[in-house]
Amino acid sequence: xxxxxxxxxxTAPAVCSNNMPxxxxxxxxxxxxxxxxxxxxxxxxxxYGERVIIGSPAMVQRAxxxxxxxxxxxxxxxxxxxxxxxxxxxxxxxxxxxxxxxIFHPGFKKQLLGYMSxxxxxxxxxxxxxxxxxxxxxxxxxxxxxxxxxxxxTSGKNVTDGNGGELHYEYSCQAPxxxxxxxxxxxxTYGIERFRIANVLGTEDGFAISTEDGYLIEIEPVxx
Numbered sequence: 001x002x003x004x005x006x007x008x009x010x011t012a013p014a015v016c017s018n019n020m021p022x023x024x025x026x027x028x029x030x031x032x033x034x035x036x037x038x039x040x041x042x043x044x045x046x047x048y049g050e051r052v053i054i055g056s057p058a059m060v061q062r063a064x065x066x067x068x069x070x071x072x073x074x075x076x077x078x079x080x081x082x083x084x085x086x087x088x089x090x091x092x093x094x095x096x097x098x099x100x101x102x103i104f105h106p107g108f109k110k111q112l113l114g115y116m117s118x119x120x121x122x123x124x125x126x127x128x129x130x131x132x133x134x135x136x137x138x139x140x141x142x143x144x145x146x147x148x149x150x151x152x153x154t155s156g157k158n159v160t161d162g163n164g165g166e167l168h169y170e171y172s173c174q175a176p177x178x179x180x181x182x183x184x185x186x187x188x189t190y191g192i193e194r195f196r197i198a199n200v201l202g203t204e205d206g207f208a209i210s211t212e213d214g215y216l217i218e219i220e221p222v223x224x
Contacts, residue, residue, distance in 0.1 A: 023082025025129035031144035033070035039063040052176045064192040071195040077103035099171045106164040108155045137177040145171035
């Protein structure tokens with residue numbers, strides 16, 4: 001069982017270890033656009049780290065697969081402003097973790113505002129790359145991370161003020177989910193499927209296409 005008791009020391013990091021703070025990359029996709037999350041947790045853990053690790057180099061399938069015609073996107077996060085926080089929540093005996101991700105995207109622009117207008121009502125699967133080389137997964141096939149009310153975009157007031165978007169996401173989980181050391185999303189074997197081309201079989205009313213694997217993709221008509 002994964003709830004087996006574990007004991008052991010948590011020692012100081014090596015002097016030359018990579019302990020750099022901050023968020024380096026953020027990949028995102030709406031939860032409904034994900035076909036499967038194949039990341040498998042380790043077997044019975046023998047130390048603290050194995051309680052939260054996802055998979056191992058022995059995995060023979062991608063961690064995340066997208067639906068036809070769907071795509072993982074990436075949003076730039078300024079290194080010095082990104083932060084991922086895990087805090088306990090709930091009553092004793094049934095406590096869980098609350099994951100809170102904050103990033104800052106510089107530039108008060110329509111592309112950012114348009115993204116926020118869509119994202120605030122969607123659930124997302126987030127793949128978060130930290131500056132220390134670790135990758136964290138926020139969201140699962142049933143529940144995604146949500147943009148929180150503390151998100152905002154600002155034009156700034158003074159000439160020296162920063163302007164852009166402070167984006168905050170929240171996700172509740174039993175434990176943090178961290179990919180094994182050395183995992184990279186672009187890896188063809190273990191990574192994520194960033195984009196799958198839709199194989200069109202037919203159209204319906206000119207506003208949708210059916211794909212080879214049974215998904216229906218809506219097409220918005222272009223105003224003329």
